[in-house]
Amino acid sequence: MDFLIVLLVAALFLVVAIWLYIAHQGDAEIAFLVNERTPFTLVEKTQDTAVFSAQVPFINKGTQDGIIMDAYTRHLLPREQYDGVAVVSRLELDNAPRDDGYFEAYIVPIGTGRAVIVTVKLTAQNGDITAALKEMPDMGIDIVYQVLGRTPWYITKAPRIVMKQAEILTAVGDLG
Numbered sequence: 001m002d003f004l005i006v007l008l009v010a011a012l013f014l015v016v017a018i019w020l021y022i023a024h025q026g027d028a029e030i031a032f033l034v035n036e037r038t039p040f041t042l043v044e045k046t047q048d049t050a051v052f053s054a055q056v057p058f059i060n061k062g063t064q065d066g067i068i069m070d071a072y073t074r075h076l077l078p079r080e081q082y083d084g085v086a087v088v089s090r091l092e093l094d095n096a097p098r099d100d101g102y103f104e105a106y107i108v109p110i111g112t113g114r115a116v117i118v119t120v121k122l123t124a125q126n127g128d129i130t131a132a133l134k135e136m137p138d139m140g141i142d143i144v145y146q147v148l149g150r151t152p153w154y155i156t157k158a159p160r161i162v163m164k165q166a167e168i169l170t171a172v173g174d175l176g
Helices: 002-025 129-135 165-175
Strands: 030-032 041-045 049-060 066-076 085-093 106-108 113-124 139-148 154-157 161-163
Touching: 030 139, 041 165, 049 106, 049 129, 049 161, 049 165, 066 113, 085 129, 085 139, 106 113, 113 129, 113 139, 129 165
Parallel strands: none
Antiparallel strands: 030 049, 041 049, 049 113, 066 085, 066 106, 066 139, 085 113, 139 154, 139 161
16 A cells, blocks of 8 residues: 555656646747837838838747747728828748748747838828828828747737838938
């Protein structure tokens, strides 16, 4: 009987030790460093459109490798707030530019990261982008992304980026 009790205690100890080991392993924790983004710069300008881009770094602060399975932008400029421009925004890895709006999954090893490029195309409703930009308010942009690590995948948002009117007007001044 004593042998059976010792065996049960040893088995319980082994189960607890394995559980603690697994719990200590942690998971991926992908963080977009919005406060470290570059300013929006003017990429292209025509009579009726202006295209801006900024880089936003990200890092895996977790204890396991992780995968960004999908990521996209959500610009926040409802026509009730300002209807002078139509907005299109997209997101791509800095080292894998794409023109189809698709975000290719990216493995993020522990303690490393890259940057994404946020591109915003503004098209003036009246045909004059310069006049439209002078009236445009600050615009929020969310980065929404799907992460896969040790736990089941989840979708989350980075802190909001604010594309400020002053920043846009400064960038437009760069190319005239």
